[in-house]
Amino acid sequence: MTHKGKLLFAGAAMFSALIANSPVAAATVITAFTTGPFSLGNSLGTLPATKLKIGNTYDFTFTLEDPLGTTTSTQIQAQLLAHNSSTPQLMQYSLYTGTPGSGTFQSQSSLDYSPTIAFSPAAGDYYLEVNYIAANNEVAGGTLTAAVPEPASWAMMLAGFSALGVALRRRATKNATMAA
Numbered sequence: 001m002t003h004k005g006k007l008l009f010a011g012a013a014m015f016s017a018l019i020a021n022s023p024v025a026a027a028t029v030i031t032a033f034t035t036g037p038f039s040l041g042n043s044l045g046t047l048p049a050t051k052l053k054i055g056n057t058y059d060f061t062f063t064l065e066d067p068l069g070t071t072t073s074t075q076i077q078a079q080l081l082a083h084n085s086s087t088p089q090l091m092q093y094s095l096y097t098g099t100p101g102s103g104t105f106q107s108q109s110s111l112d113y114s115p116t117i118a119f120s121p122a123a124g125d126y127y128l129e130v131n132y133i134a135a136n137n138e139v140a141g142g143t144l145t146a147a148v149p150e151p152a153s154w155a156m157m158l159a160g161f162s163a164l165g166v167a168l169r170r171r172a173t174k175n176a177t178m179a180a
Contacts, residue, residue: 037063045144058130059100076142089134
C-alpha cells in the first residue's frame with residue numbers, strides 16, 4: 001500500500017470512529033397531561049408515565065379554563081426502574097405559561113423526591129419542564145390538581161361573613177339611635 005493509500009485509510013478510519021462515538025443529539029419530548037383542559041369542573045389530571053433520559057428536554061403541557069379555583073398545585077414524582085427497583089429519585093422542574101420553547105417562566109420546584117409547585121392560575125396554556133433527573137430510565141408520573149375549598153372552609157367563611165354583617169348592623173343601629 002502506498003503512503004497516500006495509508007493516509008487515506010487512516011483518515012477514513014478516524015472519521016468512522018468519530019462518527020460512531022459521537023453522542024446522539026438530545027431530543028425534546030412534549031407530552032400532554034391526560035383528560036385536560038382543566039377547570040373546577042375537571043380539576044384532576046394525570047401525567048402519563050414517561051421514561052426519562054438525561055440530556056433530553058421533557059415538557060408536559062396542560063391548559064386551564066375558567067372557572068378556576070384560587071390555587072392549583074402540580075406534582076410530579078419519579079421512580080427509578082433499573083433492576084426492578086421502585087426507589088424514588090430526586091428531580092426538579094419549572095412551570096411556564098405559553099408553549100414549549102417560547103413560554104414565560106413562572107416558578108421552579110425544589111430539588112426533591114416529590115416536588116410540588118403551587119400557584120395562582122389564570123386561564124391559558126402551561127407546561128412543566130423537567131430540569132433535573134438523578135438517573136436514566138426514571139419514570140415520571142404525577143398529577144395536576146385544581147384546589148376546591150372543602151365544605152368546612154365554606155362553612156367557616158359563611159359564619160365569618162354572617163358575624164361581620166351582624167356586627168356592622170348593630171353598629172349602624174347604635175349610631176342611628178345616638179343621632180336621634
